[in-house]
């Protein structure tokens with residue numbers, strides 16, 4: 380590649396490391412990682428904010444479904460960081476193309492690349508900081524991350540369409556039109572790709588333990604170890620932060636609103652049939668961990684309030700303010716025998732930070748919807 384700026388000597392990039400083949404090989408991996416992030420992110424968005432027609436159709440199985448998609452989202456997003464850096468490095472000489480704008484078409488093309496790069500950096504950067512629960516910006520993370528995801532998707536699709544002839548030509552080593560390639564795919568490119576693979580492998584292995592408990596010991600860089608926290612489970616929002624105190628729970632009762640409303644003390648709740656389920660909490664901030672929960676089936680509580688078999692419910696926490704104070708669950712979650720108002724975790728009474736006296740645990744749902752410090756259920 381050779382560029383001749385108006386002043387000074389021409390810049391020549393001789394290595395194959397900045398050519399279209401390198402950009403294609405790294406770009407297709409990056410594109411794949413971003414597509415997985417987009418699909419799993421949109422999935423997560425609709426689980427959290429379903430339109431009315433969808434709410435009762437969302438499936439409560441497989442129980443590990445959301446843990447898988449959320450794990451993929453975080454793993455692919457993390458792996459995309461070294462891939463994006465490598466891709467930018469491979470194509471950066473094009474920044475110096477001269478003249479900077481050759482035509483209207485060329486200007487639009489460069490503008491679309493600028494949007495692509497900016498949106499890509501924004502998504503990976505905000506997503507990474509979200510796993511650290513660190514929000515050093517004035518906007519709110521979820522809507523911004525979601526909106527820019529669509530911009531990024533559009534920019535990726537446009538980029539692939541514009542670059543399609545080049546991508547096709549360089550997609551495989553033996554593509555037509557790249558006659559000299561077996562030799563051109565020399566040791567320098569192999570070394571670069573090996574270094575990129577090593578970088579991706581390293582960041583993945585040192586963070587994947589936050590989603591895959593068995594790989595926890597390798598967790599050097601993950602913001603939290605899934606085992607850290609009271610009763611072997613991380614805590615995102617402490618009772619302190621939610622201003623729920625033991626004193627305020629002294630005469631706690633669970634209220635159930637419906638055609639036949641009633642309320643129960645903690646002792647009455649413990650006297651109802653208890654069930655045990657093993658379900659994960661899969662947090663949107665990046666960690667997942669399974670636990671054994673014991674408590675009363677939500678569908679039994681709703682039925683006792685006169686709810687029919689098609690009822691969903693609204694859950695209200697004792698927490699006074701907070702984005703996750705009120706949660707709704709569609710029919711399939713509410714009626715699933717695995718969905719509990721849990722009183723115990725791994726055999727122990729829930730600690731205050733885990734939602735004492737009672738919390739929701741349901742299969743195939745984002746952690747933000749596993750409401751703690753439940754005070755009220757309403758039949759819907």
Ligand SMILES: Nc1nc2c(c(=O)[nH]1)N[C@H]1C(S)=C(S)[C@@H](COP(=O)(O)O)O[C@H]1N2
Pocket residue numbers: 612613614615616621660661662663696697698701702703704732733734746747748749750751752
């Ligand atoms: N009332 C209430 N429940 C809540 C939250 C909250 O802020 N308020 N945070 C949720 C989030 S983000 C997650 S991941 C899980 C974490 O559960 P744990 O802190 O018990 O591990 O609880 C959820 N339940």
Ligand SMILES: [Mo]
Pocket residue numbers: 615661662663664746747
């Ligand atoms: Mo969470």
